[in-house]
Amino acid sequence: MKKLIQKLTDTYSPSGYEEAIRDVILAEIKELAEDIRVDALGNIIAKKGKHGKRVMVAAHMDEIGLIATHIDESGFVYFTSVGGSNPRYLPGGHVRFVNGVLGVIGSERISKANVVQPIDKLFVDVGATSAAECPVQVGDMAAFVHPNVQMGGRLVAKSLDDRIGVAVAIETMRRLKSGPNEVFFVFSVQEELGTRGAIVSAYGIDPEIGxxxxxxxTGDTPNSIRRELALGAGPAIMVKDSRMLYDPKVVAWMEGTAKKAKIPVQREVLVGGSTDARAIQVTRLGVPTGGLAIPCRYIHSPSEMIDYEDVENAVKLLTALLSAPIEL
Ligand SMILES: [Zn+2]
Known part of the structure; x- marks a missing residue:
């Protein structure tokens, strides 16, 4: 699975420009599902199994990035964030535009070195010397560049949010026998801009469980706010995030299955942010929905960190959940 994760995180596909990552995923899953289609927004919907409950499993394939808003007379590219890139993580970082142009994010020396400069004061230097020579135009989008770095049992890479979810879904498809449920694996677009891919795919699939x-x-770094989640202590079963309460019946089903299979899990109450699960929950007449999260440090930075054990345990749990008939 390490090779798969590397392939996924080495691909540049900011929100709305998911073509590159879509091709990588389609090549990986072509033998793993009975029916695969791509919808009008670009979501991949792969179906496995014909009977039982209709379950939608969603992992988003887009990643955060930047979009050019202005090119100045010297060829510096000003930008704004696409999907929550945080200005404190940006200066000194490298980016790659969708057209392949590479750049470095610059910031000016200021008298107060500890002050985070707002995003509109930062710029991308693509090596141009004038606006006319600049190979980037307004509206061009970029993603972070970061190598995939192994640190013992841990991995640091860009876009682990949510390529690690994509990897868990693909690996589960590989291990799951065509079982007692009709499972729709959705690799969604534009999650970082408000779960737009999951909104339309959930509507189309009309699932019974999400x-x-x-x-x-995580809350396991030196000055973290007080929270429970830690790397390596198991995947997290979502109980609440800032936009939804996860269905208690689904939480109980997940916890019961983990206990039976002796898979370590943690409970998660996420204070800021939400996921594709919310889009599934409120589609049509409503869907009992749960969430499985991989604990991650430094989310929305170019250097996100996860623990491989959590990934392996997430695959085991998801495979166990989908392998048996579901009664909530
Ligand atoms: Zn995400």
């Missing part, structure tokens, strides 16, 4: 796969913040 599961969102994403990352969630």
């Amino acid at each position: 599961i969102g796969l994403d990352v969630s913040h």
